[in-house]
Amino acid sequence: MDPQPPPDPDPARIDRDELVPPHTGDTILPNSPFFNRLVRYAHRQPPRLAIRDVTLGVEKTYLQLLTDALALRKTLNDTLSPAARKALKNGEDVYVALLAPGGYEYAVAFVAIVALGAAVVPMTVVLPVEEASYFILKANCVGILASSGAISLGTSLTTLVKKKSNTDIFCLPIAPSFRPSPLPASDILVSSSRALDDNAAGVVIFTSGTTGRPKGAVLRRHFVHSFGESIADHYRVGETDVILHVLPVHHATGIGINFVPFLNAGACVEFRSGSFDPAWTWERWKRTDKDGLTFFSGVPTIYMRMMRYYEQTLKRLPEAELREYVDGARRLRALLCGTSALPSPVQKFWTEVLGGRGILTRYGATEFGVGFSVPFERQGAGDVPEGSVGVPMPGVEVKLSEGDEGEVLIKSPHMFSHYLSDPPSTSHSHDPLGFFKSGDIARRVGPYYFITGRASLDIIKSGGYKISALDIEREILGLPYVAEVMVVGVADEEFGQRVAAAVTLREYQSEYVYATGGGRGEGEGKRRLTIEDLRRHLRSKLAGYKLPTLLRVVEGEFPKTASGKVLKKVLGPRYFHAVYRRDPGVQVWDRQEKSRL
Structure with a gap:
């Protein structure tokens, strides 16, 4: 049915969308900076690699990624209830759970959910069914997209959710929607209709629960492109870069640092899921000259385990063999670290291994993205104080509650929207001026910030x-x-x-x-x-x-x-x-x- 214009319209303000049919279809992506970029990368010649999945042993281009995401989107849309489809059409927030480890299935499903206009609720595959049901119910998910190894968990979840809430949700396997060959790039279009609402729900990340039951932080839709672009720019990520992704993909770093920035930049994300293995990682680093690896991102625990393996195993090798591992690490453009500041002995070790460059540290939270970071240009400059998490990110307003020390209070263009079904927590997490109360204590020395701990x-x-x-x-x-x-x-x-x-x-x-x-x-x-x-x-x-x-x-x-x-x-x-x-x-x-x- 043709869309009807509003009664008594102001001719000077009529939007073309009110006069023409919506521009949608099976191979048409939403009007969004994120999809505009992905379509351009899908046209690159020679084809650009988007995902390398070490666990599955596959490599997929941007064109294949979009082909499979469009196919999965159609299957997902056809599976939705009439009520869910109506909610999407009306611009309401609709949540879809993503049950998958880091890899190609995860990447396709993430893009498909965003392309549907729904919000992604990533979940780990190692949760007990009872605990996983908390996240499904909290987000009021309409369905679950499950990777090949998580179908059993997803099916059990649908049964438990039905028992707990008398709600029918579906579990849809991801891989059966994959296509054997990519579409012609010219067949994939971007809608000419009005852009998606950037303030609507885009991604839900549940907090780690260190201070209570996990809260679902709803990140606005522009997180996927705006925050991704800012991180890619901050670390100077380009189309020839490759990041080794070994972190969980249901947490802020795994999504906001290691995944969406690299897709926004047209780079390649190399996933290795499962338990972290320092021996395998050192071997992978040694091959950076052959497979083009340029970035690695970890948390302090990972860098400590890598350091121990070096001290206990690699240092016992003949000097020529040891040099191959060191040279591999030094060929990386940058090593990134978040969650907390690196202990001084660990940073000193890596500065020596990397020939004076050091690891780029940062501080952030699910609710506001990155607050402080050591600029890419400062790695190895020698003027960043030991233990510092850097300076405020561009465009971010920061103050400490007691002047040069105190609780970190922050306003960021990448602020979360709200906590799911928890207005009191959303309200109490801000001060009267609208600053987010991080709960972290810091001190400032000159332009540099140092995190001294969690207030509680x-x-x-x-x-x-x-x-x-x-x-x-x-x-x-x-x-x-x-x-x-x-x-x-x-x-x-x-x-x-x-x-x-x-x-x-x-x-x-x-x-x-x-x-x-x-x-x-x-x-x-x-x-x-x-x-x-x-x-x-x-x-x-x-x-x-x-x-x-x-x-x-x-x-x-x-x-x-x-x-x-x-x-x-x-x-x-x-x-x-x-x-x-x-x-x-x-x-x-x-x-x-x-x-x-």
Whole structure:
């Protein structure tokens, strides 16, 4: 039916869309900067590679990516309920879950959902069904797109959601919609109709839940192109670049740093899903000259594991073989790191390996994107202070609650829209002037910012002092025998809080052994690490009131979230419970007595 003009229109203001049929079709993409770019890349000759999926062993061009995304969009649209199709037509927010690891199926499904005009709700494939149902119900998803390995989970989810809410949703496999050959590039068009509403829902990313039940942060549709373009420009990403993507694709970094910026720039995203493997990654880096790898992005945990593998394995190789790995790392244009600042010893190691360049750190959050970052041009410049997360991103307004220190308050052009079904949390997350209250504490020295911790977890109030747990962690990580550390405040009648440190030991270090006498620290002539040892080694680095008074030596690695974060809120009480003096695994230092072992 032909669209009807509004009653009594103002002839000077009639939009052509009110006079002509909508420009839609099976091979027509929405009018959006994102799809305009993808279509241009699909016309490149020779064809540009968009996705390399190491796990599936496939490489796909931009033309094939759009071909398969259009086919999946049609299947998805045909599967939607009449109510969901009507909501999309009316410009309402419609949410579709994406259940897939990083790879080609994920990329096709992401593009297909955006091309449908719906919002993407990415989910990890390793969740139990009960936990995964929380995300589906919270977002009121109309359906699930599932990768080949996640169909069983997706099907179980539809059954559980029906049982919990009496709502019928579908689970649609992604891969059956793939086409054996690409469409002619000239067949793929961009709509001449009105552009999609950039303020509508585009992507939903659930927070990691470090401060409570995960909240669904709704990112506006322009996140996909505007934020992606800003990050690509910041890191000078071009069409010849290739990023190795090993991070989770349901979190902010995996989507907003490693994925959409590189698609916006016409570059190639090389996915490797599954558990992180430092040995495989070093081998992949060694081949950068053959396969064109130019970028790598990780979190501090990944860079620490890569460093350990280098120290424990690669350094034992003949010099000529070791040089191949180092040269491979140095051929990378940039190594990126987010989530938290790199500990000083780790940054120093990588600066040496990379020939003086260092890793480009940044600070951000799901709700506002990137707040601070070390500019691409400053890598290796030597003028970025140690431990800094850089300077504010262009166009971002930042202030600290107490002048040159305090809570990070931020306004960004890439702000989230709201938390799903949670108006009180959306309101309470902003101050009266509209700044987002990050909950992170920072200090400013000149133009550079330093994150000192999470207000609720990383600021310890002990004996009248406010102490940054992150400052203490950085110094402890500088000790040659420490692999990982977690510093928390533990309630104490005398001090208010005690400074408590949980540490794991490095492999092959020659000083200390685990309490069991076995495991990775085993070795003749070693002894147990005591609280006195730790305090003595830190005394020249930290003020006395910052020295730990509780110590637990943990065997193995700390449990972490998918994004590599240590959940202090969970592990703190587990390692240092209320009656810690009765726990034989906790060493206690008191002023007038030696630690209890």
